[in-house]
Amino acid sequence: MPLPLRAPARGRGAAAPAWLAALPALIVIGLFSAYPVAVMVANSLGLGQPPADGGPTLEHYVRAFGSATVRDALVNSLLIAGGAVLFTLVVAVPVVLRQADDDRAGRGGAAADALLTLPIALPGIIIGFFAIVLTGRTGLLGLAWDGFSGLAYTFPGLLIAYVYFCLPRVLGPLRGAAATLDPALTESARTLGASRPRVFCTVTLPLLLPAAIEAGGTAFAVALGGYGTVATLSEGVRLLPLNVANELTTGYRLAASSTLAVVLAAMAVLALVLGRVLARLVRRAVAS
Amino acid sequence: MSTHATATGHPPAAARAGGLTVDGLTVHYGSTAAVEDLALDVAPAETVAVIGPSGCGKSTTLRAVAGLVPVSEGEVTLAGRDVTGLGPARRNIGLVPQNYAVFPHMNVAANIAYGLRARGAAADRREERVREMLELTRLTELAERRPDQLSGGQRQRVALARALAIQPDALLLDEPLAALDPQLRGGLRRELAAMLAATECATLIVTHDQREALALGSRIALLREGRLVQFDTPQRLWDDPADAFVADFLAGSVLLDAERDHGHVVALNGRWRIPVRDLAVRTTGHGTTRLLLRHDSLTVTDDSDESALVAEVTHSEFTGDAVHLTVRAGGQVLGVRVPPDARIGRSVSLAAVPGRATLLTPET
Numbered sequence: 001m002p003l004p005l006r007a008p009a010r011g012r013g014a015a016a017p018a019w020l021a022a023l024p025a026l027i028v029i030g031l032f033s034a035y036p037v038a039v040m041v042a043n044s045l046g047l048g049q050p051p052a053d054g055g056p057t058l059e060h061y062v063r064a065f066g067s068a069t070v071r072d073a074l075v076n077s078l079l080i081a082g083g084a085v086l087f088t089l090v091v092a093v094p095v096v097l098r099q100a101d102d103d104r105a106g107r108g109g110a111a112a113d114a115l116l117t118l119p120i121a122l123p124g125i126i127i128g129f130f131a132i133v134l135t136g137r138t139g140l141l142g143l144a145w146d147g148f149s150g151l152a153y154t155f156p157g158l159l160i161a162y163v164y165f166c167l168p169r170v171l172g173p174l175r176g177a178a179a180t181l182d183p184a185l186t187e188s189a190r191t192l193g194a195s196r197p198r199v200f201c202t203v204t205l206p207l208l209l210p211a212a213i214e215a216g217g218t219a220f221a222v223a224l225g226g227y228g229t230v231a232t233l234s235e236g237v238r239l240l241p242l243n244v245a246n247e248l249t250t251g252y253r254l255a256a257s258s259t260l261a262v263v264l265a266a267m268a269v270l271a272l273v274l275g276r277v278l279a280r281l282v283r284r285a286v287a288s
Numbered sequence: 289m290s291t292h293a294t295a296t297g298h299p300p301a302a303a304r305a306g307g308l309t310v311d312g313l314t315v316h317y318g319s320t321a322a323v324e325d326l327a328l329d330v331a332p333a334e335t336v337a338v339i340g341p342s343g344c345g346k347s348t349t350l351r352a353v354a355g356l357v358p359v360s361e362g363e364v365t366l367a368g369r370d371v372t373g374l375g376p377a378r379r380n381i382g383l384v385p386q387n388y389a390v391f392p393h394m395n396v397a398a399n400i401a402y403g404l405r406a407r408g409a410a411a412d413r414r415e416e417r418v419r420e421m422l423e424l425t426r427l428t429e430l431a432e433r434r435p436d437q438l439s440g441g442q443r444q445r446v447a448l449a450r451a452l453a454i455q456p457d458a459l460l461l462d463e464p465l466a467a468l469d470p471q472l473r474g475g476l477r478r479e480l481a482a483m484l485a486a487t488e489c490a491t492l493i494v495t496h497d498q499r500e501a502l503a504l505g506s507r508i509a510l511l512r513e514g515r516l517v518q519f520d521t522p523q524r525l526w527d528d529p530a531d532a533f534v535a536d537f538l539a540g541s542v543l544l545d546a547e548r549d550h551g552h553v554v555a556l557n558g559r560w561r562i563p564v565r566d567l568a569v570r571t572t573g574h575g576t577t578r579l580l581l582r583h584d585s586l587t588v589t590d591d592s593d594e595s596a597l598v599a600e601v602t603h604s605e606f607t608g609d610a611v612h613l614t615v616r617a618g619g620q621v622l623g624v625r626v627p628p629d630a631r632i633g634r635s636v637s638l639a640a641v642p643g644r645a646t647l648l649t650p651e652t
Contacts (some may be wrong), residue, residue: 171488187356187445190376191383192403192454202402206393 018046025240037265043258060259070243070260077240078230078267080155080230081223085170085216092170092207096178097267103179116249120168124228131161131233153235161229169219170212187210210283240264306332307490308353308458312362315345324514325362330490337493337505341537345514346494349651350460353492355379367457377406382489388464390435390450397422397431399446403454409556421449421467424486440468441476448480451476452487458593459484459491460645477503498538502526510534528648530574539582542622546579546647552595553647555579556618560597564647566640571649583612585645586624588636596637604632 005241019026042048046057047218064070095116102108119127134141135151144148151157181204234242240260247257315327323345330336338346351357353364354600355376363372371379391399400421404414419581424427425445435443444464451459464480465473481504495501501508502522510518518530529535535543546555553562562579589596599617606612613624614643615636624638 182387182389184387185391187354187376188383188385188389188450189379189391189402189406190356191354191379192406192450193377193380194402195377198406203391247366258462 019266022127035171040258040261040265043255044262046255048255048258058254062261064256064263069238070240073240073243076237077154077224077264078157078241080162080237080239081220081271083159084166084223085220087159087210088166088219089162089174089216092174093212096171096175097181097204099175100178100181101183104183110203111218116171117168120172124165124226124230125232126148126228127161127165128229128232130164131157131229135160149277152233154236155237157239158230158233161233162223162226165226165229166219167224169222170215173215174208174211177208177215181207210279213282214275217271217273217278220271220275223269224268247267306367306457308363308492309333309365310349310353311365313349313352313359314361315348315357316360317348321360321514323352323511326511326514326516327520328509328516330492332490333488334489334506334509335484335493335504336509337495337501338509338511339495339501339505339538340511342496343513344511345468346496346511347462350492350494350516351510352612353458354381354383354460355459373562380454380457382454382456382459384444384447384451384459384461384464387467388440388447390438390443390446392435394435395431396427396433396438396446398434399435400449400453402450406455417453419485421453424452425449425483427451441472441479444468444476444480445483448483452489456489459487459489461491461493463495464493465497468496473500480504502538503572510538526644527570528572528574529580535580540623541583542581542620544579544581546577548577548649553577553579556597556620559618560595562595562640562645566595566642567645567647568643569647569649571651573651574648575650577650578648580646580648581640582620582644583623583625585641586622586638587641588613588624588626588630588632589639590638591639596639598635599638603633 029235039048046055046059080226099108099113122130131152133139135148135157136142136153137150139148139152142151152161185203185207186199187201190196194202225241227245230237230239230242231245242256242262244264247253247260308330310326310328313319313323315323326345326349328336328338338349338563340346342484348357352359353354355371355374355378358371363370365371366379366381376383378642391402394402397418400418401414404417418431419428422431425448427445427449430438430442435446438446444467448461465477468476477500484504487631493500493504495504505522507519507521508525509618510517510525512533518525518534525538526536529538529541529543532543535541548554548564551564553564553567554560555562567579597617599615599622601613601615602621603614605614607625610625611627611628611630611632613621613626613632613636615624615638617638622638624636625633
C-alpha cells in the first residue's frame, strides 16, 4: 500500500522549519560579518589587545576626522562613488531598455552581454591598467588628443574608470526591472498622443526609478570600497580605501586602520539601506 | 468568387468620409508577410470584429492601424486623413491593449487624463472630460484608486475610458475579454457592447473568440494566414459562409460540396442522397452548390433507406443534455447530437433533420 505510507512521510517533511535550509548561509554570514566586524570595531574604540590598546576611547575617531588627508579622501570617495553611480545610471538606462526590447524580440547576443558584464570579473587593478592604457600619459586616446594624455590620474579620469567599474553592477539588476516593463504601457502612451521624450519621462522612468535607486545604492557601496583601481591610478586623488591599507602597510597602525575601515563600512551599509528605503519611498510615491 | 467583398450595405465612399479605411495593407515581419493585401473599412460609430485563428495576422492588422508596426504596402485612412506614414502619437487613435496596460503608477483619474495632458488640454476641460469618462464607464467611485486595487473588468474600463477620453477617430480593442475570467465574460461582453454603442468613433475589435465577434461586431472580417477570407455581417457569415474554413471557424459547421439531382441532393461523392424537401434552401453569394450542416442538422436514424448516410463513430462526448458524436463518413468528419440515453454502436445511420440542414445554391 504505497499511498498511505507516502502521506505521513510528506507530513514529516513539512514539519521541518524553513530556516533550517538557510542555516549554512547564516553560519557563513555570522562567521564573516559578526566576529571580524566586532574585532574591527573594538580595535577602533581602543578595546583591542591590551598591549596596543589602553581602554575605551574615541581618540582614533577624533584623530581620523581631524586629519585633513582623511577628510579629503572621504570627500573624494563620496564624490567619485556618487558621481560614477550617477553617470552609470544615465548610460545604463538606454542600454537596459534596448536589451529588454531585444530579449522580447528574441534578438541580442551573448557576446554583447558578456562584454557588458566583463568589468564585474576584473580586479580593480586591471581596470586601472585599462585606464592607463587608454588615458595614461602615453595612452591610446592621448595620441588622438593631448587632453586625454594623463587624464587617468586626475579626478575626471578616475571617475570614468569607476563608471566602467560600476556598469555591470547597475546593468544586472536594472535589466531585470526593464524586462518587467510591459511594452504595451509605452505603446498605449504613444497612441494617446505623447511624444517619445514624454513617454520616457512619464511612464518609463517613473516605473524604472525604484530599481535604479536600489541598484545605485548597491553600486555606490561597492564603488566606495573599491581598492584596486585607485591603487593603480592614485597620484593626485586619494580615496579612503587607500588610507585604510596605508595605515596597515606603513607602520601597522591597527587601530587607525580599523577606524577608517569602520567609517567605510558604515557608509557602505548606509548607502545600501538608503538605496532600499529610498527605492521603497519612490515606489510608493510613484504609485500614488 | 469575390471573397474580398467589402461593405455590403455600407458604401465604401461613406466610410471613407469618416471612420477607418484600410486598403491593400501588407505588413512584413522580416521576409514573411504577416498581413497581405488586406482591405476593410469601419464606418463612424460602427464596430467591426477582426477574427481568425492565432497567427492569422489580426493583431498585426490592429498594430498597423495604430502605427505600432511599419506598413510595407497599402494605406490606412482615418477620418479622411491618410495616416499611413504617421507615428502612433499623431493618429488620434484610442488603443485598448489585450492586458489593458493601465499605468500602474497613476490612479484611475490620472490614467484617464493621460492623453489629455499629452495634448495639453486646459485643466478645466481635462477635469470635465475625465468626469464624463468616469461616468460613462461607471468608475466615478474608483477615481482615486490605484490599478492594483482594481479587478480585471474595472481595469478594462479604465483602459477604455483612457482611450475614449481623447475623442479618437478610431477605437482599437485587442482581445478585450481574453484576459478575464471565463465566468465573467458573458456579463462583461454585454457591458462592453453597451459602452461601445454609446461611442461615436469607428471601433475595431480583434478577437479569436467567435462568440465575441458575433456579439460585438456589426460586421466581421475573418482572416486566415494574413489574408481576408470574408468580410460581412454576422448574419451573412453565419448563413452563407464563403468556404468550409469560415463555416467551421465561426459556427463549428460543416460545408460540403453538393450537387442537385432532380428531387435530391448528392454529397460525399455520391454516398449520400438527401431529398431536397428535407432541406432549407437558400441562395449563396459564394459560387457553387453546397450543403451547410450545423451540430443540430443531423440525427441518428433506424431506417436504413437510401437517404441515410452510414458513418463510423470515432468519438463520443457527454455534454450534459446530450451526447456529441464525432463521426466519419467518406473522409469527412461530422458532428451529431443524440439524446444522452441513445444506444450507439460503432457505426450509425445518419439522416438530415428536416429543415435543419441548409442547401446553398448559387444565384441564377
